[in-house]
Amino acid sequence: MADFYQNGVVTTLHNLSQRPTEELEAELLRFSQKRPMALILPSLFSELEGEALPNIVNELKEVPYLSEIVIGLDRATEDQYKHALGFFGKLPQHHRILWNDGPRLKALDEELQAQGLAPRELGKGRNVWYCMGYVLASNRAESVALHDCDIVTYNKDLLAKLIYPVANPLFNYEFCKGYYARVANGKINGRVSRLLVTPLLRALKRIMGDNEYLEFMDSFRYPLAGEFSFRRDVLNDIRIPSDWGLEIGVLSEMHRNYSHNRLCQADICDIYDHKHQDLSLNDDQGGLSKMSIDITKAIFRKLATQGYTFSNEMFRSIKATYFRIALDFIETYHNDAVMNGLTLDIHSEEKAVEMFASNIMKAGDNFLANPMETPFIPSWNRVTSAVPDILERLLEAVEADTAEFMEK
Numbered sequence: 438m439a440d441f442y443q444n445g446v447v448t449t450l451h452n453l454s455q456r457p458t459e460e461l462e463a464e465l466l467r468f469s470q471k472r473p474m475a476l477i478l479p480s481l482f483s484e485l486e487g488e489a490l491p492n493i494v495n496e497l498k499e500v501p502y503l504s505e506i507v508i509g510l511d512r513a514t515e516d517q518y519k520h521a522l523g524f525f526g527k528l529p530q531h532h533r534i535l536w537n538d539g540p541r542l543k544a545l546d547e548e549l550q551a552q553g554l555a556p557r558e559l560g561k562g563r564n565v566w567y568c569m570g571y572v573l574a575s576n577r578a579e580s581v582a583l584h585d586c587d588i589v590t591y592n593k594d595l596l597a598k599l600i601y602p603v604a605n606p607l608f609n610y611e612f613c614k615g616y617y618a619r620v621a622n623g624k625i626n627g628r629v630s631r632l633l634v635t636p637l638l639r640a641l642k643r644i645m646g647d648n649e650y651l652e653f654m655d656s657f658r659y660p661l662a663g664e665f666s667f668r669r670d671v672l673n674d675i676r677i678p679s680d681w682g683l684e685i686g687v688l689s690e691m692h693r694n695y696s697h698n699r700l701c702q703a704d705i706c707d708i709y710d711h712k713h714q715d716l717s718l719n720d721d722q723g724g725l726s727k728m729s730i731d732i733t734k735a736i737f738r739k740l741a742t743q744g745y746t747f748s749n750e751m752f753r754s755i756k757a758t759y760f761r762i763a764l765d766f767i768e769t770y771h772n773d774a775v776m777n778g779l780t781l782d783i784h785s786e787e788k789a790v791e792m793f794a795s796n797i798m799k800a801g802d803n804f805l806a807n808p809m810e811t812p813f814i815p816s817w818n819r820v821t822s823a824v825p826d827i828l829e830r831l832l833e834a835v836e837a838d839t840a841e842f843m844e845k
């Protein structure tokens with residue numbers, strides 16, 4: 438049975454009663470009269486051929502309360518886009534696919550690039566950003582959820598719990614972050630969250646003392662969860678990073694833009710499993726290695742905006758403090774695993790921690806060498822002030838793609 442402890446500064450909404458999904462859905466359907474709802478699905482074409490997304494679409498077919506589903510499709514050729522139109526065509530809800538590699542959306546992107554207003558890096562952040570623009574443009578939703586397309590344990594209960602806190606008209610939340618235990622096939626997963634983010638936040642707290650931002654970040658039970666929901670107005674102001682710092686960057690933006698009582702986290706499922714990436718021990722440009730560097734830089738950058746100064750000596754002491762704390766955590770997770778009859782390979786956990794420690798130094802070096810570098814994509818407010826008709830044109834481009842390629 439779950440506990441009902443409130444840790445940290447952000448409200449936690451627990452799963453205390455195994456409430457039937459149908460009950461939640463009946464309420465959501467009622468809420469949708471006042472707050473229509475949308476779902477954003479950032480997807481790679483390859484995920485249409487994986488095991489998770491076909492099941493996600495089957496589950497979504499039965500969801501009664503969504504007004505719109507916006508799919509951001511990356512890395513798709515024309516034929517693959519056409520295939521995607523059929524694949525998602527089973528959805529009974531109004532839905533649109535943003536074919537990000539198609540000529541129409543690429544032309545819009547180039548126009549924004551020319552003004553320095555478009556994402557510079559390809560990837561999930563960029564995909565999510567265009568989907569957010571589309572939701573603003575189509576104006577069909579007041580409350581919006583977003584989740585990954587590689588969740589192999591997905592069922593529609595997850596979506597109901599994720600969107601509920603921003604859908605209930607009696608609640609004042611602007612943003613909700615999902616959390617869960619990443620335990621699957623007898624193993625505890627979530628390596629970056631457990632072995633980098635939490636110990637790094639604890640190390641920074643130890644070194645920097647009382648810091649409200651670090652306290653805030655440490656309140657999230659699964660800071661890297663790719664599942665969150667928000668009210669529509671959040672989409673205007675938010676600046677999201679285009680690199681792997683996306684999840685951390687979104688939390689930092691919420692910290693900047695809202696007071697804590699407008700934010701919450703919710704327990705969205707008992708088990709969660711997804712596609713696992715390699716650690717990429719010898720390659721900073723890929724897998725969990727690149728992810729850990731981007732995340733660490735995102736945290737350093739945010740602290741710099743609060744007036745903290747960094748030096749090589751500072752990064753060395755952060756690394757050493759992190760390393761000690763992370764090793765202690767391995768023992769904690771190991772014992773938790775043993776008591777639950779799960780396995781935890783201490784050797785590979787230590788290898789991961791060694792890599793993350795060395796990546797803290799790399800992130801630090803990189804930060805000192807490029808202090809002005811920012812992966813943030815401009816907010817849609819800024820973009821529409823520079824190019825006032827951009828949202829209408831985004832909408833038109835997506836409609837034109839749909840009309841041209843949808844099989845008659």
Ligand SMILES: O=C(O)[C@H](O)COP(=O)(O)O
Binds near residue numbers: 627629630712
């Ligand atoms: O959440 C995380 O820590 C990363 O996405 C890695 O997850 P994994 O260890 O479950 O692959």
